[in-house]
Amino acid sequence: MLKPLACALAVLAGAATAQERPVVATVNYPLAWMADRLGGDAIEVLFPVPDGRDPSFWRPGLSDIAAIQQADLIALNGAGFATWTTRASLPRSRLVDTSAKLSAAFIATQSVSHSHGEDGAHSHTGTASYTWLDFELAAGQAEALAAAMQRRMPDLRNRVEERLPSLLADLAALDTQARDALATLQGTTIIATHPRYQYFARAYGLDIAALEWEAGALPDEAQWQDLQDMVAETGASLLIWEAEPPQEAKERAAGMGLASIVFAPLATRPASGDFASVMRAQIEALATRP
Amino acid sequence: MNAFFLAFAHLRWTWARSLVLVIVGALILSVPLVTQVLLRGSEEALTRRAEATPLVLGARGSQLDLVMSAVYFSQDRAQPISRAAEDAVWDSGLALPIPLHTGFQTNGARIVGTSLDYVDFRGLRIAEGRQMALLGEAVLGAQVADRLGLGPGDTVVSSPENLFDLDGVYPLELQITGVLAPTGTPDDEAVFTDVKTTWIIAGIGHGHDDVVTPDDAGNVTANAAITQFQRITPDNIDSFHFHGPSGDYPLSAVLVAPYDTRSGTILRGRYLDPENPLQMTVPAEVVAGLVDRIFRIAALLDAVTLVIGIAALGAIGLSLFLAWSLRAPEIETARRLGAGRFMILRLAFAEIALLLIVSAGIATGLVTVVTMNGDRLVAWILAL
Numbered sequence: 001m002l003k004p005l006a007c008a009l010a011v012l013a014g015a016a017t018a019q020e021r022p023v024v025a026t027v028n029y030p031l032a033w034m035a036d037r038l039g040g041d042a043i044e045v046l047f048p049v050p051d052g053r054d055p056s057f058w059r060p061g062l063s064d065i066a067a068i069q070q071a072d073l074i075a076l077n078g079a080g081f082a083t084w085t086t087r088a089s090l091p092r093s094r095l096v097d098t099s100a101k102l103s104a105a106f107i108a109t110q111s112v113s114h115s116h117g118e119d120g121a122h123s124h125t126g127t128a129s130y131t132w133l134d135f136e137l138a139a140g141q142a143e144a145l146a147a148a149m150q151r152r153m154p155d156l157r158n159r160v161e162e163r164l165p166s167l168l169a170d171l172a173a174l175d176t177q178a179r180d181a182l183a184t185l186q187g188t189t190i191i192a193t194h195p196r197y198q199y200f201a202r203a204y205g206l207d208i209a210a211l212e213w214e215a216g217a218l219p220d221e222a223q224w225q226d227l228q229d230m231v232a233e234t235g236a237s238l239l240i241w242e243a244e245p246p247q248e249a250k251e252r253a254a255g256m257g258l259a260s261i262v263f264a265p266l267a268t269r270p271a272s273g274d275f276a277s278v279m280r281a282q283i284e285a286l287a288t289r290p
Numbered sequence: 291m292n293a294f295f296l297a298f299a300h301l302r303w304t305w306a307r308s309l310v311l312v313i314v315g316a317l318i319l320s321v322p323l324v325t326q327v328l329l330r331g332s333e334e335a336l337t338r339r340a341e342a343t344p345l346v347l348g349a350r351g352s353q354l355d356l357v358m359s360a361v362y363f364s365q366d367r368a369q370p371i372s373r374a375a376e377d378a379v380w381d382s383g384l385a386l387p388i389p390l391h392t393g394f395q396t397n398g399a400r401i402v403g404t405s406l407d408y409v410d411f412r413g414l415r416i417a418e419g420r421q422m423a424l425l426g427e428a429v430l431g432a433q434v435a436d437r438l439g440l441g442p443g444d445t446v447v448s449s450p451e452n453l454f455d456l457d458g459v460y461p462l463e464l465q466i467t468g469v470l471a472p473t474g475t476p477d478d479e480a481v482f483t484d485v486k487t488t489w490i491i492a493g494i495g496h497g498h499d500d501v502v503t504p505d506d507a508g509n510v511t512a513n514a515a516i517t518q519f520q521r522i523t524p525d526n527i528d529s530f531h532f533h534g535p536s537g538d539y540p541l542s543a544v545l546v547a548p549y550d551t552r553s554g555t556i557l558r559g560r561y562l563d564p565e566n567p568l569q570m571t572v573p574a575e576v577v578a579g580l581v582d583r584i585f586r587i588a589a590l591l592d593a594v595t596l597v598i599g600i601a602a603l604g605a606i607g608l609s610l611f612l613a614w615s616l617r618a619p620e621i622e623t624a625r626r627l628g629a630g631r632f633m634i635l636r637l638a639f640a641e642i643a644l645l646l647i648v649s650a651g652i653a654t655g656l657v658t659v660v661t662m663n664g665d666r667l668v669a670w671i672l673a674l
Contacts, residue, residue, distance in 0.1 A: 059528070065423040069406060087425045087527055089484040091406035093386050 022153045025071035027082040028055045028267045030132040031098060033275040034142045035075060037167045038149055038160045046071055047269065054215070055267045056129060059084050073152045075145055079106050081129035096148035098141035099131050106131075107198045130196045130265050134203035135175035139168050170276045177280060178204045181287035189234035191227065191258070194242045196265045209234055215243040224252065231256055238289055259289055293633070297640035307613065308645065311606060315649030318602050320656040322595045327657065329588050331664040332671060333581050336362075339475055340577035342412075344554060345546035347375055347387070347561070350569045357576045360390055360543035362476045362672045363400040367393075367542075374537035375568055376544045382560075384553035386411075388545040391488040396446040396464070399434040402480045403488025411547060412477060418442060419468030425490065425530055426522025428464040428483040432472035433666060442467055445521075446481065448491045462491045463521040474665030476672055489532060489539050490522075497522065497530035546570065614638065 024039060025046040026032040032047035039045070048064045049055045060068065065088050068074055076085055078099035099106075109126035132138040146164045150157045178200075186205040195210035209230055213219050219227070230236065239258040242265065250260045263282045264270065270278045301308040339361055348356040349369035358364040370393070379387035388411055391403035406421070408414075419442030422429050428446065435441060444466045464483060472478055489495050497519040519526045532539070548554030561570035614621075621634055660667065 062420070062423050066420065069421065069423070083528075086486070086532075087530060089406055089422045089424065089427070089486075091410065092380065092388075093407045093410070 128198035133200035316652035319653035340573035403485035417471035433478035495532035
């Protein structure tokens with residue numbers, strides 16, 4: 001009689017403990033990984049973007065927004081990433097724009113000028129948003145996240161302080177690896193299937209031209225023609241895919257003289273491993289390209 | 291025969307005169323009490339809310355206008371400030387800034403554009419529906435919902451600031467997602483929405499159909515007849531965008547909640563320079579001055595009420611005396627029938643007692659009703 005009661009109490013106590021853990025909501029996987037590294041099992045990391053969805057353009061449902069509004073800390077990437085955050089009601093006291101202090105390092109993207117009737121012409125300047133692919137910027141984001149966690153969760157101040165150096169060391173190691181391993185690619189043009197790698201290219205001295213292909217989909221004939229033209233123009237011999245492409249696509253690219261490499265920017269959670277391990281493997285694969 | 295029975299019969303016979311006397315008596319008794327209830331209620335409400343609002347940042351000018359507009363959502367309009375002022379407080383790390391844009395109305399209620407921090411700051415609770423989540427959504431104060439008979443799923447449309455500002459604002463349909471629990475404060479009389487939604491009403495942000503194809507230079511010119519959306523829906527919300535630097539967007543004021551006393555003092559010091567276009571006010575100090583003034587006026591009001599009361603009592607006494615004079619033949623008949631002087635006096639006092647009892651009863655009812663609805667009445671008066 002007592003045993004089931006004790007078990008039930010233990011389960012309830014566990015549930016209560018789980019509920020009491022502060023929640024850190026994030027808009028992309030790198031921030032979720034950083035929050036997890038900083039808070040460990042003392043926090044709950046909420047990364048509500050479903051598998052297979054692009055967090056940059058994902059639009060949360062009302063229940064997702066309600067869950068995010070309740071979070072103790074809402075970590076934004078900034079630099080225009082996750083545009084839904086500009087159209088949602090989120091409490092400023094719980095927001096942290098992890099790249100706010102890095103805005104001087106932002107890369108502006110092409111903008112379109114337009115006017116409304118008699119109004120003067122104006123434009124919406126875009127910003128490249130995959131900031132974490134420059135691992136120095138990622139370290140800056142980690143520091144901003146750590147500071148916000150310490151401010152919002154005073155109980156975790158010491159824990160975050162203790163764990164931050166390890167996270168920064170991992171990011172510094174990635175930075176060093178990328179600088180050393182990718183040096184051989186400097187001076188050559190690489191083609192990417194999607195414009196995700198602006199910060200990566202600038203940080204590690206790469207010349208990456210980008211197409212606008214959908215991740216993981218088989219390109220149509222017009223897109224193949226665009227690739228053909230770009231190859232002719234740049235002399236590129238390496239094609240970076242954002243996600244694993246169909247085998248047929250890889251073969252056709254090979255037919256154009258392009259070696260295919262999958263280099264996921266990791267905006268979403270990888271199927272296995274974590275940000276650091278997957279990124280290490282990808283940099284290694286890029287450096288030792290066929 | 292019972293004197294009260296006879297007095298009541300007479301009062302009923304002369305019902306019009308009795309009614310007037312009862313109403314006048316009830317008013318003489320209740321008006322000073324009602325005034326006191328409302329004044330004390332206003333003082334308490336003003337002071338309580340002011341003390342719950344540590345600091346208000348706004349444009350330099352009338353501190354009273356700024357506090358009344360930011361704290362009580364009154365019609366007083368302080369000059370707008372820019373969002374950069376809010377950012378400066380946030381960047382200081384000394385306090386939490388809560389933006390307020392109170393420039394618009396709907397159905398006679400103030401639209402308060404703010405952030406969800408306001409909800410936490412004031413301890414507001416959703417009684418029905420859900421919290422606002424997206425652009426174009428709004429949550430109603432309890433009184434507004436009750437007055438308009440609206441709830442989750444209904445809509446309200448923002449009104450122009452004035453009749454001569456037909457093209458200055460963007461009439462936007464707001465989707466009501468929830469109703470707040472009553473608080474007995476000006477929050478009950480407000481319609482809350484995200485501050486970004488008020489910027490859309492102000493025309494700083496908008497959503498519209500796709501513009502036409504760019505020309506050779508990469509510029510696109512939209513047709514002047516391009517459709518701007520007046521309602522934000524899941525289908526068009528992605529087209530909504532804002533123009534200009536976000537630091538230039540207007541705010542009516544910023545509520546400032548310092549993290550500690552020292553931070554508050556440092557912040558106040560930063561806005562002391564009279565050349566600074568911004569000022570940081572302490573609502574409790576401003577309201578204390580206002581309450582002092584109100585109570586000086588209230589003392590005068592009490593004196594006036596006393597004089598009017600004495601005059602009214604004199605008028606009532608005179609009317610009773612004249613009534614008894616007119617009833618002289620009737621009293622003479624009663625004497626001949628055997629009624630003594632004492633009996634006549636009993637009759638007179640019974641009439642006066644009945645009139646006083648009914649007047650006091652009505653006055654008590656009036657004071658009770660006002661007392662029971664004091665918070666609502668005070669909130670309504672403060673929002674005027």
